[in-house]
Amino acid sequence: MTKIAKTSPESVRTVACIGAGVIGGGWVAHFLGRGYQVVAWDPAPDAEQKLRSLVDSAWPALERLGLAEGASKDNLTVAPTLAEAVAGADFVQESAPERLDLKADLLAEIDAALPEGVVVGSSTSGYSMSEMQVKAADPSRLVVGHPFNPPYLVPLVEVVGGEKSEQWAVDWASEFYRLAGKSVITMDQELPGFIGNRIQEAAWREALHMVAEGEATVAQIDQAMTDGPGLRWAFHGPCTTFHLAGGEGGMAHMLDHFGPSLKAPWTRLEAPELTTELRDRMVEQTDEVVDGRSTAELIAQRDRRMIAIMRALEEVEREEAAERGEGQA
Amino acid sequence: MTKIAKTSPESVRTVACIGAGVIGGGWVAHFLGRGYQVVAWDPAPDAEQKLRSLVDSAWPALERLGLAEGASKDNLTVAPTLAEAVAGADFVQESAPERLDLKADLLAEIDAALPEGVVVGSSTSGYSMSEMQVKAADPSRLVVGHPFNPPYLVPLVEVVGGEKSEQWAVDWASEFYRLAGKSVITMDQELPGFIGNRIQEAAWREALHMVAEGEATVAQIDQAMTDGPGLRWAFHGPCTTFHLAGGEGGMAHMLDHFGPSLKAPWTRLEAPELTTELRDRMVEQTDEVVDGRSTAELIAQRDRRMIAIMRALEEVEREEAAERGEGQA
Structure with missing residues (x-):
């Protein structure tokens, strides 16, 4: 196991995005907009078509936000296998469905195929890295990088390691996300729901209670919030x-x-x-x-x-x- | 007791603001910006000076928002007594400190001095109108019109009556606030904290828990929310x-x-x-x-x-x- 990063966060050119649904695809759009080469992989048969269509719909927003130099939709490659997707990656963003067994297996697979010293950030919202990193040969470089939807617009990313993650990987990921234009919170400890979702869930549950009791309607709750x-x-x-x-x-x-x-x-x-x-x-x-x-x-x-x-x-x-x-x- | 409004919400020219602290003063600024004549009253010895200074600091914001025709800081009068303040009012906004006995007495006093058919909206955030209207001779025209701080900027006003309020007063107040530029939620039932504050408090309590447990800092919580x-x-x-x-x-x-x-x-x-x-x-x-x-x-x-x-x-x-x-x- 290495404790040395393969490249500095500043030198990252290629990002692998494993899992290309709404969140993974949102990450792809974000990284493309910031000028990175992106290699995506998703096992779903229609994944590539859906991904390219997601990037197409996100692109006008990214243009309005301001594209980085060299940013282009053409910098997206869809790899036929996970191993090929991560082989040349300087960073990996994992955004698989929220199933613990699937995430643990996938992270082990990513780790096995990935060059030494490359950090992996998981988009998980429901699990801790301590739970997910148990099957990987080198769990030290696996961290959580939890985005908000859509990742190409909402700046927040919450970064936190698991028990077996090493501090250098947490710091490296935090710095990389920051350079990639995100607003990063580096957390000292694992916390279910991280920070943003805990607050969001508190509001959401209160909303559900009000609707359940017939005290307020969805329209009133939304209006109360936005105005x-x-x-x-x-x-x-x-x-x-x-x-x-x-x-x-x-x-x-x-x-x-x-x-x-x-x-x-x-x-x-x-x-x-x-x-x-x-x-x-x-x-x-x-x-x-x-x-x-x-x-x-x-x-x-x-x-x-x-x-x-x-x-x-x-x-x-x-x-x-x-x-x-x-x-x- | 009358069930007929003295004037239509469209014909309101003069608003009395009883209580001129942060919330009451914010209402004064709002109504001035919307072109109303405002008569304020507050028993504090330095109330007028503080009020005029609050209006002065709010004015640039109101100008940026766009003043209504005829809007002017000169349309503010500070009355020497409560009775004089409400005598010519087409609507009264009460924003006294959050003490139940004080609010109940004050609302009774306002009611006693106020022409028939004029509606009173209370800025209370902590009490229900049912609790507050118990001492008034005519409780039917007393309703809650709960703003968010600062009332001259945040559009939301939550309107709800108490047990002894009549529907015409709730409807009249809702329509008046709407014409006065607010985003109005007319609630069917009294609910502690109304709607917006219940959501806000849920988020706030979760934040306090996280700080109490050392799970997140104030800076992280604020960043998680804003970003x-x-x-x-x-x-x-x-x-x-x-x-x-x-x-x-x-x-x-x-x-x-x-x-x-x-x-x-x-x-x-x-x-x-x-x-x-x-x-x-x-x-x-x-x-x-x-x-x-x-x-x-x-x-x-x-x-x-x-x-x-x-x-x-x-x-x-x-x-x-x-x-x-x-x-x-």
Whole structure:
């Protein structure tokens, strides 16, 4: 087993994408858009046709985002076998269906065919790398690189290793994704659902509860999100949002003042005990995020972003209406 | 008690804002920006100065959003007494501190001084109107009109009556807020936290749990939101998001296929039982929201919006950098 990367993250030219469904295909589109050579493999008989059609539909979006130099759909090759797909790869993105036995076998196969020192990132959302890396001869270079759908647009990638992954592989993958244009969170420990999905699932379950109880409809829930907290969450996460809700006193004031309302029956999610330790940790870490910006500055930045988002969304609607022949609003 | 509105929502000229803190002051700014005459009252000794300064800082944002004809900061009057503030009002927005006894007394006072047939909307986030309207002589015209911070920017207002509110008042308030530029959800029943805050609180509690357990930092949580689900939630709510996650099969496929993963330990929020009834209700209501749009159409619309948002946010960052004298990126 090697502990030395075959190439530096900066020198990656060829990415192998194993599994080319919605997520795998989204990765293919992303890597093509960033100028990489991409070799894909998927065992489904109609995989290539579906993949090329997915890339075709994603391409206008990638063009609007701005293609990297040399980026082209022609840089996509579909390999007939997994071994051929990974043989010349500088990095492998695995996006197979979410079945543990299948993922474990596939990662072992990838590892066996892959040159030494090449890192593999798995798109898994449901399993930990510790569970999946058990069959591979060299589990040290297998890490999770969990994207959000569509991977060619949503910047977030959560990177984390398993028990047998080595730190160099986690660091290498994090740096590679960053160079490939993603917003990377390198996690210190495995956590079911990682971070983004835990938050997303909490919202989703609360939504299901409301519909189950007949308290709100799907339309009301979606409207409440897009015209309410969702607008802010595109640029201020939940912690910065609540920091601002504390006014000049920030997170500390928010927790000290509204702490008791944590116990209000506002969701079906049980509230954590607001211990002094948790309170202090929230305040301290929020201070780091705020990084010296005053409340007035944060508010000015928030307002500007919210308006920019609303205007951008209105502009898209005007364009779409014009395209439908409804003329300008 | 009257059941006839004094004026139609279209004819409202003067809005009284009772309570002029962050939320009340935000309402003042909103109504001024939409061209209304606003009369404010707040018992704090320095309330007027703080209010005018809040309106001053909100004004550039309102200008960027587009002021209504005749909109002016000069249309703000601060009244010396509550009775004088509401005497000529066509609508009253109450935004007092979140204390039940105080709110109940204040609403009774407003009601006593207010002409017949004028509706009162309360900004409360923590109490139901049924709890708050108990002391008023005419509780029938008291409803909740719950905004999000800042009320002059976030479009959402959740409108709901209490046990003693009459439907005409709920409908009147909904229509008025709509005319005043808000995105209105008229709820059929009282629900602690309404809809938006229940979702927001679910996310917030999950965030607190992660920090409490040392699983993620504030910075990671905020980044996971803004660079992940938060970008989509500015235009597709949680239900439409998961509808798309189901691919061509939409919400039905999502629930039938990923239903079991609902039980995965992805948040501390207990999952609801996915009964056939809940499954069918989700599918049916999602169909209404989707309104005949194909998956391809939805994806094209999503991609376009996400790119517009990201470009708009980048543009704001470039502008801010230029203003700081860092030159163009």
